[in-house]
Amino acid sequence: MNTPRDQIESPGLQATGSSNGWSSNDQKHAGIAAQVNGMPVPGFQIFGGSKSDLGNVSLLPPTSFGEFVATLPVQTISITREEFHRLTKEERNQHKLVDYIVAATFKQSRSNRATEHAVSCHVIFLDIDDPVEADRLLKIGFAAPLGDTAAVVWHTANSTPAKPRLRVMVLADEIPLSQYPAAVIALGSKLGLTAVTPESKVAVQPMYLPSRFAGEPSPTLVYSNPSGRAFVANTHTTTATHATKLTPPPSVVGVADITHLAPLPDPTFSSADLDELLEYLDPDVSRADWIKIGAGSKHQFGDAGYVQFDAWSAEGKKYAGESDTRKTWDSLQREAKGRASTTIGSLIQMGQANGYVRPKPRTANTMIVLPGCDVSISAAAQTIFPLIAARKELFYRGGMVHEIVEDRGTDGHKLSPVSATQFRSRLERYGLIVVWRKGAKLEPVLKPTICPEETAKALLACEHAGRYLPNITLLSRCPIFVGDAIAGHILGPGWHLENGGTYITGGATPPVVPLAHAVRDLRALLADFDFATPGDHSRALASLIGPALKFGGWLSGSLPADIAEADQSQAGKGYRQKCVAAIYREVPNIVAKKTGGVGGLDESISQRLVDGRPFVMLDNFRGKLDSQYLEALLTAPGPAGARVPHRGEVSVDPRNFVFQITSNGLETTQDLANRASIIRIRKQPPGYLFKVFPEG
Secondary structure, three states: OOOHHHOEOOOOOEEEOOHHHOHHHHHHHHHHHHOOOOOOOOOOOOEEEOOOOOOEEEEOOOOOHHHHHHOOEEEEEOOOHHHHHOOOHHHHHHHOOOOEEEOEEEOOOEEEOOHHHEEEEEEEEEEEOOHHHHHHHHHHOOHHHHOOEOEEEEEOOOOOOOOOOEEEEEEEEEEEHHHHHHHHHHHHHHOOOOOOOHHHHOOOOOEEOOEEEOOOOOOOEOEEEOOOEOEOOOOOOOOHHHOOOOOOOHHHOOOOOOHHHOOOOOOOOOHHHHHHHHOOOOOOOOHHHHHHHHHHHHHHHHHHHHHHHHHHHOOOOOOOOHHHHHHHHHHOOOOOOOOOOOOHHHHHHHHHOOOOOOOOOOOOOOEEEOOEOOEOHHHHHHHHHHHHHOOOOEEEEOOEEEEEEEOOOOOOEEEEEOOHHHHHHHHHHOOEEEEEEEOOOOOEEEEEOOOOHHHHHHHHHOHHHHHHOOEOOEEEOOOEEEEOOOOEEEEOOEEEOHHHOEEEOOOOOOOOOOHHHHHHHHHHHOOOOEEOOHHHHHHHHHHHHHHHHHHOOOOOOOOOEEEEEEOOOOOOHHHHHHHHHHHOOOOOEEEOOOOOOOOOHHHHHHHHHHHOOOEEEEOOOEEEEOOHHHHHHHHOOOOEEEEEOOOEEEEEOHHHOEEEEEEOEEEEOHHHHHOEEEEEEEOOOOOOOOOOOOOO
8 A cells, every 4th residue: 555655664664783684583594594505595585784794795584575575674874864965975975884785696695795606686676866767756656667566665875855866676586697787777667767877787786775864763665565576577688599589688668778789879869850950961062971971861760761861862953863862872881891880970070060059969878669579569658658757748638648839829838639740759859769670690689760650659549658647637827826725835837746737837936915915906907897787896806816716726616607798899898808817827719709510619619628728718709609518618527528630539627727708799598608607897988098007
């Protein structure tokens, strides 16, 4: 069972001053091991050592992962946390020395802590030293990515609330030492990490036990599942003599350290980068340079780069036709023999001479492995989407992946479903796109590629998109005050979990003002309007604060439609509603009156819901307004369907929208009238001087 942030009190987390916390049983356990010709007892084994003896390890008493977690001791650091963090790095490394455990098991119950004496591994350790990644996992929890894997997670000594650092330990099937680094990479991929620390890949690396500083209570585990199953890492490889069926190593799934694949093309340079670079290169260069550009493109992207090379060549006066380009391209060897290959770096230098500035590269050890060979769509998606989710750039909403884009015609933003065609290039933001192919000796090798549209479509349709991407239900241009009747807090720019996923695109945190001043200022906004009755004035005041109450989650139901009526044209009914939106730094998303058919009223409303901008205005409607769709939206208890042309239907929660309607002579249905707040104003007499606000 998980508590918030997966923190769990463990009965095994007890302070101890003895070596490893298991010293009282060491002799007994060592005796058992000796009965089997000096070899450790078969089954689960965990070895550890004392802080005073980093060179040697002994078999520890726990005979199961569950027993290990239940008896996991806490070591005490002799200084306070504040004193610790004031030390230099070298001094901290000395003070944090406590008893430790290792992933490897050894030939003898007491052994030198060296790789040549190790046998295999029954557990996997993974340190998460990147505070951003650690914070992401603390927020989403470890239960979802780890599933039923037996695991325990704790904070390391260097961890702070602002910059958390974590140590993950999972039970594993017996892993050969040669395959342990690959198993660590596979575990990192399962957690959606962009890289793993080099120390984590060393099976004999000391992994310090949980510790506490002087004067502090025993810490809590971040996550614990002591009775789960062993983590299974697909670490087998295929040799050249048995390569009829490619079986990729574990780095195939997800994000991995690709330094061992050198020489590879530049993993930080995408096909989108090539498009930009070619704009700085003249297609009418000398034939030698033209061939050089083709060779660099082919080395970087293989045959996938031909289309870009040919399209660029066709822009020049020397273009001799596609057949000439193809013949030259086919003659180029991706890996030159007897000389250094022409790489994308050569092209970058040529472009820089013409003013090209290379974009900031992505992380060099990040790669996106597409489905293919033995990599299923589901396996690829299970590691691709956690990587994307960490950046908070793509979101999940109503069955579709969305992104936030600029809304042309305004200075704001809107939500836009991501098509398969768009997703192909979006993937390139997160790493080098690679796929498993057969090498020269039929061995499996990773090759850079461009994501095919069918693959992009399959990934977008995979359930893992919805499982890992952050949800989004509300897009706001200003900070929002959220909470309950007892307490609250302000959401600033960026994505937040509150209210099912809220994204604040901008705005400064407002100052705190006395209640009397707030009431005064709100009334002042309406001072120039001549309301037909006091009730109209009260409803207008409610329209000013209603969106804030709704967006902040203080109201659970839907807001009534704001219908503005006036006795004459140009009375200011639309202006009042625009003022309401302006308070929230918004501009109403206009719906003009249409009649039936393709592009009718309901479809226009549906498109505004997909856009995600919270204020939707049906402007200047006359005659009868009879839309069962609009009426249903105003009372919907939850998400409703909004059709996206050529892309299907998105499920959108209409309760996060403010519907405004302006009219001089509107005839509504009884159902719509019951769902509306009708606010009537009279036109001010000629010559009336309206108040001017400094803000505009």
